[in-house]
Amino acid sequence: MKKLINNPDDFVRESLEGMALAHPELIKVHFDPNFIYRADAPIANKVALVSGGGSGHEPMHGGFVGMGMLDAACPGEVFTSPTPDQMLAAAKMVNSSAGVLNIVKNYSGDVMNFELAAELALSEGIQVANILIDDDVAVKDSLYTQGRRGVGTTILAEKICGAAADRGYNLPQLADLCRRVNLNGRSMGMALTSCTPPAKGSPMFELGDREIEFGIGIHGEPGRKRLPLASADEIAEMLARSIIEDRDYTRTLREWNEDKEEWVELEITDPPLQAGDRVLALVNSMGGTPLSELYIIYRKLAQICAQENIQIVRNLVGAYITSLEMQGCSITLLKLDDELLQLWDAPVKTPALRWGA
């Protein structure tokens, strides 16, 4: 294992310490329990946005804490869900009385722990809503997931809801908005290589010299299929087609119902992408793939979208939701309307995403 680390047991803590040292004007880090939060939290009268998940996906989520995006992020150990005590402590730190929106990627551990944390917060008088992100079209169920996994749309939801919270959306409005972003977003990824968690010391999975994993999960979970190495254009085509041709996915979501004071199940269906739609396109590195290659993928994606009369009106090309040093990429297409577009364009100032401020 070749990494810039010290003792693998200190990986997450030392990385968080470095982050805190690098960005004191934007964030603070609380240790034991671990969470990253806005240096100026809580913001009066603003709904606080909290997310979290296993470490190893940086800059997600800690890199997205700051003005116009998250109020706090709870990092677990590498590829391991954070615990309810982290989430509760983060909620208490950033809640201003306007409540807390938890943006939760759909992995069983994250979902369970964020539900527990929400119940604990509710019992302490904090208004909470949990919204799941399950945008990965690759597989229906997976190693750590019932239903689809949450991937690239997560950070788009964090940005868009962060801007909306700044504009004064209340908690039910933000929950609706976040749910809408999730329904409008679809992702698909692939791996050229595996990755090695520091504490494990060996690759998550083996992949032959001429093989790729198509539909990979961000923890190295198996995807749709293992394929022979293909060209960038073929890979972009396979990823884009999987997204564009995905139709009528219906999931059952559990959400907290305030009136009934219980978790209720909602059945909702994604609106499919159609000719004439405007989208935000995210071309994301899994961590070890250089920018030059991402632009080659973007080039083909732009050609495909043009053919399909899907208009890419915004894009993001870079390493935003990663799997340590894994080589590979993912594509996310998020269908936009005027509201989502304006919220996307609003100023943001975080360690990993910044414009207009």
Next chain:
Amino acid sequence: MKKLINNPDDFVRESLEGMALAHPELIKVHFDPNFIYRADAPIANKVALVSGGGSGHEPMHGGFVGMGMLDAACPGEVFTSPTPDQMLAAAKMVNSSAGVLNIVKNYSGDVMNFELAAELALSEGIQVANILIDDDVAVKDSLYTQGRRGVGTTILAEKICGAAADRGYNLPQLADLCRRVNLNGRSMGMALTSCTPPAKGSPMFELGDREIEFGIGIHGEPGRKRLPLASADEIAEMLARSIIEDRDYTRTLREWNEDKEEWVELEITDPPLQAGDRVLALVNSMGGTPLSELYIIYRKLAQICAQENIQIVRNLVGAYITSLEMQGCSITLLKLDDELLQLWDAPVKTPALRWGA
């Protein structure tokens, strides 16, 4: 070779096409000869900043074209100098009558070609100054270099001079400023792994499972020495000490003298870093190293600087000057004064660096 590419011969062109498609509001790409330029160039009465070098170091330089930074960038083939015709065409496209500052990394091919391009531009009535960046303290001479190599300080010079050009600095003032940034900047890098240029199809060099190359060049040129794999803290310490303890480096620079109308040689010496200095710290990924590990390096660097009473007042942590998918990192420390600090903080809006706009 596992990469997101099509035909290796099309790697640079397709990557540039993708970049142009992704950032039409910021940049345009001219093909044959290849250069990236500001979508709104030329800017009246502003000195134009041009840089360039081999591809494979993305986002450098094309990702730094835009408001507040470069006016144009000339990408060569992977790890290969661009040609004088690219540089001349770029200069003609972006020159507004205020002249062109070429920021040139000290590699023999780049230096020779930028000198030829400058002579051609001068003969066409364009005012030109070439300033070399030679900030890599690792080795005195190298595979492609006489004197020290140009690395991380290059992008800091591009940002700072870009802001100064926006503020109306004339060409001699910008040349002085750029020279000062170079003298105040020092860098050192290391590799955990090699990298594979697409057209070559095999690694640039071999590195054992338990070896690192200390003082690596950005084209995989040999560094100071090959060492056994070390911890992040040990690596950060070696890199930082090499920079902080570097003293009295004197180089002979060739610069165009307008009065004499000939190239003249200047002997200049770096001012050493001292206790009490304020610095900008860049912790840079060689391409394949994830952000989480860079923060572990930053953590140790911040501790060392605190011990030495060197105050890090600004920092940049990420992949800015890379060697394809190479794993490893480099550190750059740039000594700041009030002028450099203000220029660093000025708004910038490019594909790879953006704030305040």
